[in-house]
Amino acid sequence: MQFIGLMSGTSADGIDAALVDFADGQCRLVHSLTHPWDADLRERLIALGQGGELQSLDEYGTLDVQVAEAFAAAAQALLRQANVDSSAVLAIGSHGQTIRHRPSGAAFDGMYPFTLQIGDPNVIAERTGITTVADFRRRDVAAGGQGAPLVPAFHAALLGDATEDRAILNLGGIGNLTLLPRDGEVRGFDTGPANALMDAWCQLHTGNAYDDCGAFAASGTVDADLLQRWLSDGWFALPPPKSTGREQFHLNWVSAQLRGHENPADVQATLLALTVITVADALKAHQPTTQRVLVCGGGTRNSVLMQALRDALPGVSVQTTSELGIDSDAMEAMAFAWLAMRTLLGQPGNLQAVTGATGPRILGSIHQP
Incomplete structure (x- = not known):
C-alpha cells in the first residue's frame, strides 16, 4: 500500500514528492523531498501560467515531455533516498504542472471551461516502471466543477x-x-x-x-x-x-x-x-x-x-x-498519492460541495508501465 504523490503548484518552486504508506487504513509519510526545476524550464512554466502563449504545437509537445521527465526524475530521486525499490510502489499520483486554469464561473465566461496540466504520464510510467495516475482535474471540470481544490477530501480524511x-x-x-x-x-x-x-x-x-x-x-x-x-x-x-x-x-x-x-x-x-x-x-x-x-x-x-x-x-x-506530525511541505504531494489510491480502488476523489461538480467522480487516468 505504498504510493508516490508528485505535486508542483502555482509557484513552480519545485516538484514535491512524497512516498506514503496507506497500510491498515493509516497514512504514514515514509519519505519526502523537493526536486528542483531546471531554471529555464521553470521560467517558461511561470510565463505560461500567467497568460503567456505557446508558439506552436511542437513547443507544447516538447514541454509536455520535459515536465514529465522532471516529474519522473523526482520520483526516482525519492526512491533512492528512501532506499525503496520501485516494485514496492503500487502507483504514482502525478498532479502535473498547470499551465492554464479556466473553469466555469464569473471569472471566466467562455463556453468551454477547461483546466490544463502538462507532464505526460506515459513518460512517467515508462521511466519509473510504476503505474501512474494523472489528469485528476479535468473530469471534475467536465462534471461542471472548478477542478479545484481537490485536496479537501484528503484533509477531511486525515485531519477531521x-x-x-x-x-x-x-x-x-x-x-x-x-x-x-x-x-x-x-x-x-x-x-x-x-x-x-x-x-x-x-x-x-x-x-x-x-x-x-x-x-x-x-x-x-x-x-x-x-x-x-x-x-x-x-x-x-x-x-x-x-x-x-x-x-x-x-x-x-x-x-x-x-x-x-x-x-x-x-x-x-x-x-x-x-x-x-x-x-x-x-x-x-x-x-x-x-x-x-x-x-x-x-x-x-x-x-x-x-x-x-x-x-x-x-x-x-x-x-x-x-x-x-504531518510535514507541511509534503501535504499536497501526499494528497495526490491518496487520490491515486482512490482512483485504483474505484472511489471518487472530489467533493461536490467543494468544487461544485454535479456529483462525486472517480478522477484521473491510469497508465500502466
Missing part, C-alpha cells in the same frame, strides 16, 4: 476532528481553505493570491526567488489605499465554489493598481496583508466558529506571514500541520 471546528489553510502560490466543521459538510475553496505574487515581486526587486522569513515585507509598511484597490477586484466577491491561478493574479495585475511612486518594500508588505485579509475574511464569512487553523505549504516558512495570520485571527489557534 469531531471535537472542534477546524480549517486547513494551504499557503502555496494561491491560498486555499478546507473547512472541517465538527458536525457539518466539508467545504473548500481558493482565497486568492499567496506566495505566487509575493515571490514574483520579491524576485523582481531583490533578485531573490522568495522573501526569506518575510524580511522584505517586514521592512515595508502596508499601503491601505493600495490594499483596497486590490480588494476591489470582483473575484474576491465571488461566492464559493471558486478557484483561481496565475491567469488571474500576476505581476501585471499588481502593477495595474500602482500609482508609480510606491516603495517596493511597501508593496511587498501590502501583498502579504492581502493574503492575510482574504484568508481571515473567508474564515469569518464561511466558518466563523473556527477554533483551530492548521497551515501547510511554503508559506509556513514565512514567519512574518504566520504572525500576521495569528494577529488577524484572535482567539483562534494557528499552527502548522508539522506541529501535529
